[in-house]
Amino acid sequence: MNRHMDKPIKLTEVCLRDGSHAVAHQFTENQVRDVVRGLDGAGVHYIEVSHGDGLGGSTVQYGKSLINEMKLIEAAVDECKNSKVAVLLIPGIGTMNELKQAHELGAQLVRVATHATEADVSAQHIHKARELGMEALGFLMMSHSVSVTTLIEQAKLMESYGAEAVYVTDSAGALLPNEVRERIKALRQSLQIEVGFHAHNNLSLAVANTITAIEEGATRIDGSVRCLGAGAGNTQTEVLAAVLDRMGIDIGIDLYKLMDVAEDIVGPLIPGSQEIRKGSLVLGYAGVYSSFLLHAERAGKRFNVDPRDILVELGKLKAVGGQEDMILDVAAELAKNDKVRA
Ligand SMILES: CC[C@H](O)CC(=O)C(=O)O
Numbered sequence: 001m002n003r004h005m006d007k008p009i010k011l012t013e014v015c016l017r018d019g020s021h022a023v024a025h026q027f028t029e030n031q032v033r034d035v036v037r038g039l040d041g042a043g044v045h046y047i048e049v050s051h052g053d054g055l056g057g058s059t060v061q062y063g064k065s066l067i068n069e070m071k072l073i074e075a076a077v078d079e080c081k082n083s084k085v086a087v088l089l090i091p092g093i094g095t096m097n098e099l100k101q102a103h104e105l106g107a108q109l110v111r112v113a114t115h116a117t118e119a120d121v122s123a124q125h126i127h128k129a130r131e132l133g134m135e136a137l138g139f140l141m142m143s144h145s146v147s148v149t150t151l152i153e154q155a156k157l158m159e160s161y162g163a164e165a166v167y168v169t170d171s172a173g174a175l176l177p178n179e180v181r182e183r184i185k186a187l188r189q190s191l192q193i194e195v196g197f198h199a200h201n202n203l204s205l206a207v208a209n210t211i212t213a214i215e216e217g218a219t220r221i222d223g224s225v226r227c228l229g230a231g232a233g234n235t236q237t238e239v240l241a242a243v244l245d246r247m248g249i250d251i252g253i254d255l256y257k258l259m260d261v262a263e264d265i266v267g268p269l270i271p272g273s274q275e276i277r278k279g280s281l282v283l284g285y286a287g288v289y290s291s292f293l294l295h296a297e298r299a300g301k302r303f304n305v306d307p308r309d310i311l312v313e314l315g316k317l318k319a320v321g322g323q324e325d326m327i328l329d330v331a332a333e334l335a336k337n338d339k340v341r342a
């Protein structure tokens with residue numbers, strides 16, 4: 001443990017949930033089984049399994065899953081000897097019924113995710129999860145887009161509903177290290193519960209930002225092996241584990257086993273490349289939801305406009321998760337303006 005930490009670090013591996021965006025929600029049951037078996041064997045504490053947009057996300061708006069997420073959750077639970085299965089739920093996309101179903105299948109933790117100004121919509125789901133005996137954590141998305149004061153207010157709401165931790169969620173991968181530091185520090189000073197951090201690597205800062213969060217006392221940390229997550233992916237778990245080991249922080253994970261899962265099991269599932277390319281870079285630069293990338297690339301093709309222009313415009317409009325329909329509106333509008341100019 002480092003000097004600020006009062007609890008050991010708990011790692012949530014998100015490649016099977018955030019990574020679902022990167023594979024257009026096409027995970028098969030066997031892929032999930034293989035990845036979970038490997039992560040469980042490496043000692044990962046929590047493995048999140050859900051549609052990329054959380055329980056109930058399989059829709060035309062967000063992208064249809066190949067396999068019903070409940071089947072994937074059941075398979076993940078079946079493969080776990082020590083790891084716990086976690087799910088993500090965005091109120092309004094996921095419902096109480098889906099939460100109950102996931103719990104009955106063996107999910108032990110839920111992260112209730114809201115936009116960084118809308119924590120009030122998480123109350124019922126946090127209460128329900130606690131009533132079911134699940135761990136219930138709050139996940140404040142697009143945390144870069146609000147002031148530290150707002151973030152504290154919203155985190156306190158989640159704490160008052162019974163959340164056992166609140167995450168600073170850098171959905172756009174837009175936060176700079178000093179901005180992570182001030183946010184984590186402020187939440188640590190204002191909350192009695194644990195603080196977490198979830199990064200995206202769009203500006204190549206995910207590992208550095210995660211280390212900064214840990215230095216400030218964050219104890220709930222997310223990563224995705226091989227960066228399999230939306231945009232340029234998340235904090236690369238095996239890299240983070242190696243860095244923490246070098247720092248003398250033991251998180252109880254077998255580094256070589258984790259590297260092997262990353263290389264041999266997750267690597268072959270990655271459809272494109274998770275390196276930072278122009279699309280993902282613009283996500284971080286313009287402060288846009290990482291899960292918008294593939295939608296913007298598709299809309300760009302359809303309307304013959306540069307996806308970067310779509311993303312920059314969405315950044316200006318401060319589009320939030322759940323407003324995926326705006327991506328098509330913006331693309332159509334840009335195409336119309338291009339025609340007028342031509
Ligand atoms: C659309 C939900 C989103 O992927 C949740 C998340 O991981 C984030 O906001 O970064």
Ligand SMILES: [Mn+2]
Binds near residue numbers: 199
């Ligand atoms: Mn994410």
